[in-house]
Structures are given as structure tokens and as C-alpha cells.
Amino acid sequence: MPKVTELHVNGKAVRIDADGERTLLSVLRDDLGLTGAKYGCGEAQCGACTVLIDGNPARSCVTTVGSVGRRNVTTIESLEQNGKLHPLQEAFLKFDALQCGYCTSGMIMSAYALLQRRENPSDNEIIRAMNGNICRCGVYRRILDAIREAARTLQGGVR
Numbered sequence: 001m002p003k004v005t006e007l008h009v010n011g012k013a014v015r016i017d018a019d020g021e022r023t024l025l026s027v028l029r030d031d032l033g034l035t036g037a038k039y040g041c042g043e044a045q046c047g048a049c050t051v052l053i054d055g056n057p058a059r060s061c062v063t064t065v066g067s068v069g070r071r072n073v074t075t076i077e078s079l080e081q082n083g084k085l086h087p088l089q090e091a092f093l094k095f096d097a098l099q100c101g102y103c104t105s106g107m108i109m110s111a112y113a114l115l116q117r118r119e120n121p122s123d124n125e126i127i128r129a130m131n132g133n134i135c136r137c138g139v140y141r142r143i144l145d146a147i148r149e150a151a152r153t154l155q156g157g158v159r
Contacts, residue, residue, distance in 0.1 A: 001066040010078035020066025025049045027065045036076035036105040047133030050106035051075050057110045076105035087153040091146040099137035107133050111147045
């Protein structure tokens with residue numbers, strides 16, 4: 001696959017020089033310094049590396065940078081605005097929906113994608129959207145509470 005020289009990340013076109021076969025995760029972390037997405041299993045099974053590509057959750061550990069093209073990549077780093085955490089981030093803190101924190105950015109990105117599509121998702125919709133995001137600490141009930149709280153806070157959709 002040819003070299004990739006530009007990537008659209010968090011609303012900006014960024015210059016890169018990456019082999020198209022490299023993973024999106026490695027380019028985000030190693031080349032762009034965006035370390036929110038984590039390397040977990042390397043097999044798209046745990047969700048720690050979740051980012052959004054054109055608004056849809058994607059496992060960046062198995063997505064080649066060459067396959068992204070001109071699509072928009074959104075990472076956890078884009079949610080905080082002017083020093084203020086996004087309501088999802090605030091809710092995760094409020095409900096202690098993290099322990100070790102390793103899965104948290106992937107969880108938040110999957111939840112963010114859901115709340116872009118569904119303003120007031122049911123518990124079953126939340127659970128379906130979060131399937132594939134694994135929390136080894138087992139705080140799933142608190143994650144569900146946090147997503148519900150963020151949905152109520154947002155009331156008009158994700159900003």
C-alpha cells in the first residue's frame with residue numbers, strides 16, 4: 001500500500017508520512033501524539049483502541065491508515081473543549097465508571113457515537129452499542145449509569 005501523507009483527525013487535516021499498512025492506532029499514538037486510544041488486544045476484540053471514523057466506532061488497532069482515506073477520524077482528545085470536559089467524560093467521573101481507566105476512552109467513544117444517533121437510548125440500546133468494549137475491572141453498571149446521565153444532560157444531542 002502506498003504512503004499516506006494526510007489524515008483528517010479531530011476536524012483538522014494533518015500531514016503525516018506513514019506506510020499505508022501501519023495501523024491507525026500506531027499513527028495516532030506514535031506520529032501524532034494522540035495517546036487516548038489504547039492498545040489492548042490487537043485483535044479488535046476489547047475496544048480499548050476505539051475511535052470514530054465518520055462518526056462510527058472503529059477499532060484502530062486493526063484499521064490500516066491507508067484504508068482511512070479522507071474520512072474523518074475522531075479521538076477522545078477532541079471531546080474536551082476549552083478546558084471543559086464533555087458531559088460523557090463528566091458522567092464517567094461522577095459515577096466512578098472507571099477504575100484502571102484503560103478501557104475508558106474506548107468506552108466513551110462508543111457511547112459518544114451512540115448518543116450522536118440516539119438522543120435518549122434505552123438500556124438495551126446502550127448495552128448493544130457497548131458490546132465489544134470490555135472492562136476488566138467490571139464496572140459495567142456504573143458505565144450504563146454514566147451513559148444514561150450524559151444522555152439526560154445533553155437533552156438536545158451531542159455537542
